[in-house]
Amino acid sequence: MLAKTPPMGWNSWNTFGGDISETMIREMADAMVELGYRDAGYEYLVIDDCWSELQRDDSGRLVPDRRKFPNGMKAVSDYIHSRGLKFGMYSCAGVRTCAGHPASFDHEFTDAQSFADWGVDFLKYDFCYKPERADGPLLYYRMGLALKVTGREILYSACNWGHDDAGKWIRSAGAHMYRSTGDIQDNFSSFRDIALSQIPNLCYSNTGCFNDLDMLVVGMYGKGNAALGGCSDAEYRTHFALWCLFNSPLMIGCDLRTLNGESRRLLQNRDLIAINQDPEGRPPFLVCCTNGNRYSFFRHLADGKFAIGYFNLSDDDTDVICSFTDLGLPAASDCGFLLRDVFTGEEWGPVREYYNPLVPAHDCKVYLATLVKTA
Numbered sequence: 321m322l323a324k325t326p327p328m329g330w331n332s333w334n335t336f337g338g339d340i341s342e343t344m345i346r347e348m349a350d351a352m353v354e355l356g357y358r359d360a361g362y363e364y365l366v367i368d369d370c371w372s373e374l375q376r377d378d379s380g381r382l383v384p385d386r387r388k389f390p391n392g393m394k395a396v397s398d399y400i401h402s403r404g405l406k407f408g409m410y411s412c413a414g415v416r417t418c419a420g421h422p423a424s425f426d427h428e429f430t431d432a433q434s435f436a437d438w439g440v441d442f443l444k445y446d447f448c449y450k451p452e453r454a455d456g457p458l459l460y461y462r463m464g465l466a467l468k469v470t471g472r473e474i475l476y477s478a479c480n481w482g483h484d485d486a487g488k489w490i491r492s493a494g495a496h497m498y499r500s501t502g503d504i505q506d507n508f509s510s511f512r513d514i515a516l517s518q519i520p521n522l523c524y525s526n527t528g529c530f531n532d533l534d535m536l537v538v539g540m541y542g543k544g545n546a547a548l549g550g551c552s553d554a555e556y557r558t559h560f561a562l563w564c565l566f567n568s569p570l571m572i573g574c575d576l577r578t579l580n581g582e583s584r585r586l587l588q589n590r591d592l593i594a595i596n597q598d599p600e601g602r603p604p605f606l607v608c609c610t611n612g613n614r615y616s617f618f619r620h621l622a623d624g625k626f627a628i629g630y631f632n633l634s635d636d637d638t639d640v641i642c643s644f645t646d647l648g649l650p651a652a653s654d655c656g657f658l659l660r661d662v663f664t665g666e667e668w669g670p671v672r673e674y675y676n677p678l679v680p681a682h683d684c685k686v687y688l689a690t691l692v693k694t695a
């Protein structure tokens with residue numbers, strides 16, 4: 321079974337856009353292995369848009385760009401597999417990809433077979449240039465079947481930006497993850513708005529099919545294709561912690577070859593990844609929202625553990641509120657939480673009744689919690 325837990329990997333779009341090549345992809349595969357990302361759980365290396373020639377070949381097949389990928393896609397795939405990683409590619413349900421390359425509308429079964437022949441393990445399937453009369457969900461049903469009939473296990477990453485209430489039917493199309501919003505950009509308001517927009521949809525993300533809040537911008541620092549301003553390290557912490565707590569796939573979007581230590585440690589934070597990859601896949605619930613910009617969330621994890629996340633999305637340093645009564649623990653229960661800070665490893669408790677930490681502006685605190693009797 322694919323996508324037992326949110327898929328993890330790297331995708332070329334956020335940093336490189338159309339500026340991709342076999343050399344860069346090989347170097348990224350090496351970086352994923354040598355810098356510890358593969359061991360931390362990031363397994364898919366995905367080439368996004370702009371990988372193909374502008375025309376299909378005489379038999380109607382997609383052709384890899386001869387300049388960018390002179391040895392074809394099977395060679396790229398073999399290299400990625402030789403590094404113990406999985407290989408992802410991209411197409412689109414319309415007549416052209418978003419960047420104007422040929423796409424899979426009415427070619428679904430041919431293209432899925434090409435992907436399978438190249439050893440592809442993951443297909444991101446976009447939604448640009450849909451013929452007006454075509455039914456959106458039906459196009460995702462089609463590719464779902466086209467992938468299945470190849471006989472190859474291919475993770476199906478649907479990307480219709482949440483159109484047609486995607487969360488309600490896209491699991492039925494065979495998708496293993498699905499984008500629910502427009503494109504992320506490398507700035508605070510972009511990831512904040514995406515996360516807040518998905519609070520009502522947290523329940524539509526679970527084992528087998530996860531709500532994809534889009535590729536991560538952690539570590540871009542204002543450079544690259546989706547960069548628009550950049551973020552501070554505190555903001556990247558908040559972004560990554562939200563994606564982890566919210567069960568989103570974790571697809572890194574920065575250049576791993578040159579990433580600094582701070583962002584590398586964040587992307588490889590074991591406790592946050594464990595929360596994201598929790599086998600029960602339960603969504604968090606919102607405990608408290610103050611002023612529309614300070615949020616506390618609580619999430620049940622497997623093995624009797626919990627996660628509590630505090631997010632200060634305001635521009636001032638401030639306490640973020642979490643009364644334990646509001647998450648189901650009245651004072652009369654004589655219970656409290658042992659807490660472990662996922663960023664510092666510090667442990668203390670039991671804490672009873674409430675815990676309202678001071679959180680710097682745009683920053684977060686996340687704790688792994690164990691529920692204990694205190695009386």
Ligand code: GAL
Nearest residue numbers: 333368369418419446479503
């Ligand atoms: C967008 C998609 C992006 C990226 C881009 C490529 O529609 O949401 O993630 O794939 O197309 O052109």
